[in-house]
Amino acid sequence: MAARAKAPRVGPYLCGIDAAFDVLSGKWKALILWELHAHGVRRFAELRRGVPGVSEKMLTQHLREMEEDALVHREVYAEVPPRVEYSLTEHGHTLNEALGALGAWGEERIRREGCEVVGGAEAVAR
Amino acid sequence: MAARAKAPRVGPYLCGIDAAFDVLSGKWKALILWELHAHGVRRFAELRRGVPGVSEKMLTQHLREMEEDALVHREVYAEVPPRVEYSLTEHGHTLNEALGALGAWGEERIRREGCEVVGGAEAVAR
DNA sequence: TGCGGTACTTACCTTTTGGTGCGTGAGGGG
DNA sequence: CCCCTCACGCACCAAAAGGTAAGTACCGCA
Numbered sequence: 499m500a501a502r503a504k505a506p507r508v509g510p511y512l513c514g515i516d517a518a519f520d521v522l523s524g525k526w527k528a529l530i531l532w533e534l535h536a537h538g539v540r541r542f543a544e545l546r547r548g549v550p551g552v553s554e555k556m557l558t559q560h561l562r563e564m565e566e567d568a569l570v571h572r573e574v575y576a577e578v579p580p581r582v583e584y585s586l587t588e589h590g591h592t593l594n595e596a597l598g599a600l601g602a603w604g605e606e607r608i609r610r611e612g613c614e615v616v617g618g619a620e621a622v623a624r
Numbered sequence: 625m626a627a628r629a630k631a632p633r634v635g636p637y638l639c640g641i642d643a644a645f646d647v648l649s650g651k652w653k654a655l656i657l658w659e660l661h662a663h664g665v666r667r668f669a670e671l672r673r674g675v676p677g678v679s680e681k682m683l684t685q686h687l688r689e690m691e692e693d694a695l696v697h698r699e700v701y702a703e704v705p706p707r708v709e710y711s712l713t714e715h716g717h718t719l720n721e722a723l724g725a726l727g728a729w730g731e732e733r734i735r736r737e738g739c740e741v742v743g744g745a746e747a748v749a750r
Numbered sequence: 751t752g753c754g755g756t757a758c759t760t761a762c763c764t765t766t767t768g769g770t771g772c773g774t775g776a777g778g779g780g
Numbered sequence: 781c782c783c784c785t786c787a788c789g790c791a792c793c794a795a796a797a798g799g800t801a802a803g804t805a806c807c808g809c810a
Contacts (some may be wrong), residue, residue, distance in 0.1 A: 510737075512676075514730030515654045515723055521733065525768070528641045542787055550638075553769055558788060578777060580787050589733070596729035597641055603722035604640030607647065607715070611636075651798070668757055679799060684758060705807055706757050 518596070521567050524560050526552045528597070531586070534570060535594045539585045569593060644722070647693045650686050652678045654723070657712070660696060661720045665711045695719060 511517045522528055526549055533548045534540055540548065546557055561584060564570045569590040575581040586594070637643045648654055652675055659674045660666060666674065672683055687710060690696045695716040701707040712720070 511730070511734055512655060513658065514727035514732075514734065515658065516730065517734050518726045518730035519654060521730075528645060529638060532639065532641065543785080546787095554788070555770085555790095556768060559768090574787095579785070580776090582787065593729055596725040599722040599725050600644045601640035603719055604637070604642065604644035604647075606640075607643050608637055608640065649797095669755080680758070681760090681800085682798065685798090700757095705755075706805095708757065 518593070521564075521569065521593070524556075524563070526556060527560050527564065530557070530560055530564065531569065531590065531594055531597070534584060534586050534590065539583050542582050542584070545584065564590075644719070647690075647695065647719070650682075650689070652682060653686050653690065656683075656686055656690065657695070657716065657720055657723070660710060660712050660716065665709050668708050668710070671710065690716075 511520070522531065529549045529552075530545060533545055537544075537548070542557070542561075545561075546552065546554065549557070561570060561572070565572050567589075568587055571585050571587050573583045573585070575583070637646070648657065655675045655678075656671060659671055663670075663674070668683070668687075671687075672678065672680065675683070687696060687698070691698050693715075694713055697711050697713050699709045699711070701709070
């Protein structure tokens, strides 16, 4: 996992979607991105509270990977109670914007599901 | 896995991105979507050839899930050599369009990586 | 008559992913 | 005086995802 940057799946990538998905593969990455986008700058414990259900291990791991991928910026203050601040880089911001359309699609899907009670894929597809 | 439609992770969903990602979680789903989008209608074996590296099991599994999620339409012809044709539903098409921006972002990322040789996250983030 | 193709299903195995819980070391509050 | 907070690191474990290989029933082709 640490060597993910050097382990392409077959060729480097099959297409752009593939590359984008690689960067945010992980249960919580999109949520972290969103949280960071919404608040600008967040500390570790704030993110932990802002992303409900995430474990400390996963949060660190995902943050490190996103840092490697140049999506988030990590600022460490060598203070007595350790303080670390996370924020989005420019690439992080543009990724978030690219995610906008997908988010809208997802919300429409939630609406559909909410109305049609799920289970009737046939009915949804009409 | 078959009961995925009834197993929300914590609440129904945390946000739209979450819902969209749920629908295309799986190593090959995006590629299948793309392949179907590019060719309109494809048979099982055509998809198998069009998505390099996918196993038959995974292809069936993903196609079934995408059918459940109303992304693809499955047309079975009760003929002697079995024939099954897959195509995108309207929801599949709109999802693909929503994926467009993400794909563009990914391709830009590939370009960046190609130029900057990776490893210098600091240099990339600048 | 044996092989390849069509569209799967099933069983079994490996890899990957995520979760739990403990340790760290200094400061601040009850 | 004890425990809690911050921001992790490490070891171990469970679950899920994915891969491999085989079998199915039928056909056309050589």
